[in-house]
Amino acid sequence: MNIPRLTALRPLLCASVLILSTAGWYADANADTGAASPATVAPGDPPGLHAVTTWAAGVQSTTGPTTGQTVRNIIHTSVGGVGLRLTLSNVEGDAPVVFDAAFVGIPAQGAALVAGSNRRLTFGGRSEVTIPPGAAVLSDPLPGRVPAxxxxxxxxHIAAMGQVATGHNMYRTQTSYLSTPGDHATDESPQAFTTPITRWFWLAAAQVDPVPQVGTLVAFGDSITDGYGSSVDANHRWPDFLAQRILAEPPPLQLGVANVGISGNELLRDGKGASALARFDRDVLDQPGVRTVILMEGGNDIGANNATAEQLIAGERELIARAHAYGVCILGATQTPMEGSGYYSAQHEAVRVEFNAWIRGSGEFDAVIDFDAVTRDPQRPTRFLPAFDGAGHLHPNDAGYQAMADAIPLSDLSCSR
Structure with a gap:
């Protein structure tokens, strides 16, 4: 499957200034709120920037908004930095999508924003951008510091779109908002945002320029990486808990964390999003500053598609080779227990055990994270420990996600490649 690489826009600093206070960032009185001419898409990466990803989502085809509505996506940063740039993606779209207004602000409660915090994004110095199907664009840097x-x-605001949107189906882990018809991108009031949604639309990544030594860590997987079953709006996915641990380190040892898990995703076959094999370059290797990827894929291949251990091993070997060819460290994570879920059978359990044995013992990964050992019940290792058992006996609860993150040695997040 051919996935187009990122098409970025040349950065052009806008004239406004952001300053921090205890409540977040605020615009000064000279902020531009006027309209500008449409932007055009131009190839090339922004020159002279030390960029890392502070937030990301694995994108897939989805439906929901319509032309004339405004989407308010709520996201959570990991590492802090200056020069915020956002990637808007139409890689799964069936027609060009046109945005004639894009803003970023600080949430207060629900869809409401902190007064004075909403800032216009530009693309090549213009406020309107058209993204062809199969492409993505990068906004200009927004002056000021984004906190960790x-x-x-x-x-x-959607001025035009096709039938299929590019987005991320979150399955009740984060609330975003859809407006009544009209351009409400500038609104700091929540009044027009009447529909809570559990998806992100068109937003694929946020990047910043941190201190020079910082890089990007990518969490790449399926629903367990996506945080399925974790508390809504709490940022209790295991990559979130890992980001908190990393942020407690001195700045030179920090990493931006990009969570590109997709619920239902498979290693070998397209379905809920492109397969891991198809999307690895786009979602991992194209992340700015990428140094390390944690790979946890295969559970859906086993439970929904009867994949064999040999097939899964061949797929993961392909991803190991691609990561190493780019000088990226790759850590393999074992598959967590399945008993009690619809995926469980004696045959599937045998495949899971064989696959995990290869992950642990092959020596092909730069390090191994044994999520199975962390979460299983020692008295019955085919099941989750009761204290960690979450949605459908297939996913951890918040405590389980935290235990997974806490079990990752931070020293394993870098290697000599």
Missing amino acids: GHDLAVSV
């Missing part, structure tokens, strides 16, 4: 571990609200 903070929520942002990214609002886009």
